Amino acid sequence: MAYGETTLRARLKTVISAVSNIGVVHDYERWLEEWGDLLKLFKSTIGGIDQLRGWIITLTNWSEQIVGFQGGGDGDTVLVNYTYKIRGFMGVDDSAATEKTMTALALAVSGAIKADTTLAAYHLTDDIPTVATGLVEYRTFCGVLCHYVEIIVNLQEVV
Numbered sequence: 001m002a003y004g005e006t007t008l009r010a011r012l013k014t015v016i017s018a019v020s021n022i023g024v025v026h027d028y029e030r031w032l033e034e035w036g037d038l039l040k041l042f043k044s045t046i047g048g049i050d051q052l053r054g055w056i057i058t059l060t061n062w063s064e065q066i067v068g069f070q071g072g073g074d075g076d077t078v079l080v081n082y083t084y085k086i087r088g089f090m091g092v093d094d095s096a097a098t099e100k101t102m103t104a105l106a107l108a109v110s111g112a113i114k115a116d117t118t119l120a121a122y123h124l125t126d127d128i129p130t131v132a133t134g135l136v137e138y139r140t141f142c143g144v145l146c147h148y149v150e151i152i153v154n155l156q157e158v159v
Contacts, residue, residue, distance in 0.1 A: 004157050005059065008082060008122060012057050012153065015116045016086065019108045021046050023053030023090070030056060038142040042089065052091035052144060055109075060085045067158065078159050082122075083132075088149035089141045099136075102147035106134055110151055122155040130154060 013027040023044035030041050042054035061083040068077030086109065090102045110131045113119060123130045132152040139148040 003080065003159055004122075005062070005082060008119075008155050008157075009057060009059065009084075011116070011118050012084060012086070012113070015112050015119065016055055016057070016109055019105065019112055021053075022055065022105060022109070023051075023088075025055045025057070027057045029058050032142060035142065038144070042141075051093070052089060052141070052146060054090075055086060055088045058085050058087070059083070080157050080159055082155045082157075084153040084155070086149075086151040086153060088151075089139075089146045092138065092145045092147060099147060102149060103136055106136060106149040106151065109149075110134060113151075113153055119155065122157055 009027050013025050016022060017025045023046070024042055026041070032038055032041060038052070042052050043050055044053040045051075046053065059082060063081045065079045065081075066076050067079045088102065088106060088109070090098060090105070092098055114130055119130065130153060132154055133150075134152075135148075135150040137148050139146055141148070
């Protein structure tokens, strides 16, 4: 049984990276504690201004369900449900109204995922929405106050 998880993760990164002024996109969890590492991984220059602006794609859950029984083993047809958490971080700048910018970016990411025809092929049943939820709030990221966005994406494949 061959899973397409790496293909899905790569496609999510491609789609998110194509959003205008998105910043840096990582297709796995990045752990860091040092200011210098934060700048290396998440510093973006947008409109000539250096800022923290980045996104992380993480697989948070998957489940499998046999949908075609061939007597057990590799011959079974399995529906795999993947749940990805896409998190965005952007440094807060009240004078630039960055809350509005981050909200616009979050909605653009959600829209781009829903509009992507490649990802649409991994939305097989109507009871699992492609983009399930969105969250926008403030959090500290490596000691820096940031806008934080969380988007949950559900995708499926038959293997």
